[in-house]
Amino acid sequence: MASLPTSPTASRGAALIAVTCGCAAAAIILVVIGSAPIAAAFLATALVATGAMLLFRRLFPRTTELGAEPDWSVARTVAESSPDAIAVTDRAGRLVCANNRYETLFGGFATPPGLPFDATGVELLGAAGRAAWRDGTAGVARLLIKGAQLSAEVTRAGEDGNLLVWRFHATQGLDLAQTMENLISGGTGDRLGSAGIMAALINPDGRIRAANRVLRARAMGHEEGAIVGRDFARFLITDSHGMARFEREGLARNPLRVLQIPFLDGEDAPMLVALIDEEENSQPAIGESAAAHIKSLVSLMPFGVALIGADGRFVQMNDAFARAAAVDPHSPPIYPGDLLVREDKGVVADAIRRFAGGATHSTDLAVRLKDHPDEPVALSIAGARGLGNSAVLLSLKDNSEETxxxxxxxxxxxxxxxxxxxxxxxxxxxxxxxxxxxxxxxxxxxxxxxxxxxxxxxxxxxxxxxxxxxxxxxxxFSRQQTLRPQVLQLPDVISEVTNLLKRLLGESVTLTVKHGRNLGPVRADPGQLEQVVVNLAVNARDAMMSKDPRGTGTLAIQTYAVTTAEVRKLASDILPAADYVVLEVADTGGGIPPDVLPKIFEPFFTTKEVGKGTGLGLSTVYGIVKQSGGYIFADNVKAGSRGPAGAVFTIYLPVHTAGTLAEAPPARILPREKPVDLWGTGTILLVEDEDMVRAVAERTLTRQGYTVLCAEHGEAALELLASGPKPDLLISDVMMPLMDGPTMVRQARARYPDLPIVFMSGYAEETIRKSIDLDNVAFLAKPFSVQQLAEAVRAVLGAK
The missing domain is CATH 1.10.287.130 (Signal transduction histidine kinase, dimerisation/phosphotransfer (DHp) domain)
Known part of the structure; x- marks a missing residue:
């Protein structure tokens, strides 16, 4: 433990007080007794005592113990195991610790949000930090540094919530730069070299980040030369005609054509550079051999690139561009405008003419492809110099997955x-x-x-x-209802509700049920699952009736098993890899309109007429499935081999395994049985912050013969417990201001360990189960009637 000496200011203050007291005592003695020698003796004694105290304090200073500085070595070790850049700051905004990845990425241990981003990035990061202090977590989706894109996650942490954890990880930009570095240094770079193309990835400061073998051999004399980190310009010289050559080769070898290919946005982005040998007499135009090299280079690009001639026509496009534009690369369109919607054709044509005429700066446009008019894509346009017939370079980013x-x-x-x-x-x-x-x-x-x-x-x-x-x-819908899950077979639930479905659907709708083989058990509330099936069936019936007034159609219910391997093949970012039992409900009602599909699970959203639906049917389905640990997807089925067009809802419920640990038993739900006699005696402490609920409960319990003590919050209840006798029962709301119910109950149990408790709440028990996980506790859900409250109290007191 570190020690802190007592402050000199405190010592001087104490000495001044002692001298003042001595003077006061001498004056009193002089007035009362009238003896000057005795008064002088008192004053001298005070001065001597004061001097002794100061000397003692100087020789033997008191110390104040300080708390030991926390050992952050464990946190640093854990942070080093992460590929992300991680830093921790405290309430005062000081940097507590950071890993090596953080130092490498930001060039030192700068304190967030003051990192080497642009002004907008620093502002967004600062706002995320403030939001994390307030809400517990926040994030920034896109930050640019050295041409790379980062995303940041800020989380409040620590036992007292007095720390912020800043995590920075790479997004697509950084991944693309790393991918390009790996391609150039690996087999792809060797294939470029065999085609006569020397390739290098250059950082914004002009230093080499990666180079293929042939470039290392030509620039340094051997393939294994340590070229990474060297200044690229120092390897080149220019002759009297302005042609570039390697310095070590002098003027004896052929000149080089240097092609700069920007593939990331931002001034700090790395640059891809390709060098090609060309003949001495080929300065005006590119030769056939070099043109083949250019085509090879473009085709190997991992991102979408196309070359446009001076006449505005496509000269070449690689496979990545064709995939992003959704065209056949073997029969491409003639003009770039052929890919776009009518409104965007003129803007792109003007930009191509401008860059073909000599514009030097690149530009980015958000355009819409005619095959996907609802999802804009990013189109980069730049002038192409030294590429023969090509005058304009187009780069199309396939961001459909990102969108x-x-x-x-x-x-x-x-x-x-x-x-x-x-x-x-x-x-x-x-x-x-x-x-x-x-x-x-x-x-x-x-x-x-x-x-x-x-x-x-x-x-x-x-x-x-x-x-x-x-x-x-x-x-x-909010996944807060009380569930009573059981291990069950999904076909059993479907069979229980089939007769009800036939009555709901009517005679005009054909109901088909098909069950697959080898279905595993699932753990869910059977009553809630039945409600899911009924709600989906009713919505399907209404959809078929809106399409055909007679309501004719087919409702198909199907169950089947999906293995972990099949889930991986789906490549879903939402559905985790596991074994599932699938419940599929499909109808022939024409399908769900595209503008309605994203909203169907929202509460109170309905397409039905006023008075014919609350809009809570599908939202209830969504909540039950999610709280049961499952996933639900809605989609449209086009007319075809499967029949007429319609909608299909697919529910994935995880297979329950026998080795799963049993959950903690829930609080006892009251009442279980209705006692015959509801009258009783005893003292009940009622704690409820809502005046209207407290008044009803007090009147109810008083009519049943109980003595009721009321408290409007937890502190008032503890005061009643401290000043009065032990009650026979404590009834408390869970969520209250100042002090919540569970906290108050724990303090009350410290005084009376065997005090029975009844919690009541408007929230479901599933939501508050962790907070009321105590012994001898019962739960009464709101709203409750007078009868239910009386039965709950009688059930608890009668069991004592």
């Missing part, structure tokens, strides 16, 4: 945000419904069925129960 991933991530983020909102709304709404239903029950106790108000009260209560069912659907 798809962005769309899926945006959809998943939106669904998560809407789910959190739905869960919060359902919780608050359940509190309101608890008060409404409770007051209705209390009023019904004072009215008999013959009273004029009895039917009105019953109507209010019935509508409140309908509203409670809507909140349960919202909780299902």
């Amino acid at each position: 798809r991933l962005k769309r899926e991530v945006a959809q998943a983020t939106k669904m998560q945000a809407v789910g959190q909102l739905a869960g919060g709304v359902a919780h608050d709404f359940n509190n309101i419904l608890t008060a409404i239903i409770g007051h209705c029950d209390l009023m019904l106790m004072r009215h008999s069925p013959g009273d004029s108000d009895y039917d009105d009260i019953q109507q209010i209560r019935a509508n409140s129960n309908r509203a409670a069912s809507l909140t349960r659907q919202l909780l299902a």
Whole structure:
């Protein structure tokens, strides 16, 4: 432990106080006794004591222990094992530790967000850091450094949440530069060399990052020369005609044609350079041999490249360009405009004419291909010099996969945000419904069925129960409903609900059910799975009726097994590799419109007329499947061999293995059985922050014969426990301001270890199970009726 000496300022302050006290004592003695010698003696004693104290403090200073600095060696060791650049900062914005990859990438140990990005990048990184302190995590999708693209993830960490972990990893740009480096240094570079092409990858500072064998041999005299990191310009000289040659070869060998090929955006991006021998008399135009070299070079490019002549026609395109443009490379179009939608043709034609006429700077355009008009692609245009008949260089980036991933991530983020909102709304709404239903029950106790108000009260209560069912659907969508999973076979669930489906679909719809072989067991709530099948079937029926008023069509339900190997072949970024049992529900209702397909799982989104649907059917399906650990996909089926066009919903449920660890048993759900006698005695401490819910519960329990002590939050409940006798039962809400229910219960159990607890909440038990994982705890879900509350209390106290 390190020590800190006592401050000199504190010592001087103490000495001043001692002298002041001595002077005051001498003055009092002089006034009361009237003896000057005695007063002087008191003053002298104070001065001597003060001097002794100062001398003692100087010789023997007190120390204050400081906490030992945490040992960050373990964190650094873990960070070094990651291929990403990782740094940790504290609340004061100081750099705590970072790995070697971080130092290499940023040229030292700069402190985030002050890293060598442009102004926009630093601003985005700073905003991500502030968001991480607030929300726990944040990220930046695209940052540029030395021509490479990085993405950053910032996460709040530490026991007290006082640290930020900054993780930087490469995106496509850095991967492309690394891929090009590997190609040049490996077999692809050797193949270029056999075609007479010397290739090198040059960093923005002009130093060589990679070179193929033939270039190393020509520039340094042997193939194994250490050329990486050397200045590329120092290997070249120019003759009197301005032609480039290798310095070590002098003017004896043929001159070189130097081709610079930019393949990444940004001024700091690495440059691909190709060198080709050319004849002395071939300065004006490129020869046939060199033209073949150029075609070979273009065809080997891993990214989409095409050459355009001065007349605006295609001269050559490589396979990557053809794939990105979705054309046949053996029968390419004549003009670039033939690939584009009508609105973009003029802009691209003007740019090509400008660069063919001598423009030097490259440009990037967002264009739309006529085969994919809804997904813009990036088209780079630059002037081509020294490429013979070619005047313009086009580079087309195939970002369809990136666009798809962005769309899926945006959809998943939106669904998560809407789910959190739905869960919060359902919780608050359940509190309101608890008060409404409770007051209705209390009023019904004072009215008999013959009273004029009895039917009105019953109507209010019935509508409140309908509203409670809507909140349960919202909780299902937000994956917060209470499930009772079992290990079951999917065909058994389908067979249980088949008779109900036949009645729902009617006689005009043909229902076909087909089960595959070797289906593994799944772990899910059978009642919730039945609801999934019913909701999908009802939506299919409505789709077929909207297509044909008679409602004729076919609903096909199929189950089959999918192995891990088959999942890997799907190459899905969403579906993890595992064994699944698949439930497929397909109809012949014409399919889902493309503009509706991304929204179908959102709550309250419906294409039906007003009053004919809540829009919660598919959102409930989505929530149940996700909470069961599965995945659901919706797609359209075109008319063909499988029959008429329609929609198909595919649900993947993971196969349950016997070796899976059993989950912790949930809190006891009350009531299990209805006791005959609901009257009781004893003292109950009721803790609830909602006044209306607390009032209903207090009146209910008092009518049943209990003595009720009420508290509006956890602190007030602990004060009642400290000042009064032990209650027989503690009933508490889970989510409360200041102090939540589980925290309050743990402190109460420290005083009374055997105190029985009943938690009540508008959130589902699945959501709060971890926080209420205590012994001798029961759970009562809101909204509850007066009868249910009385039964819950009686069930707990009667079991004691």
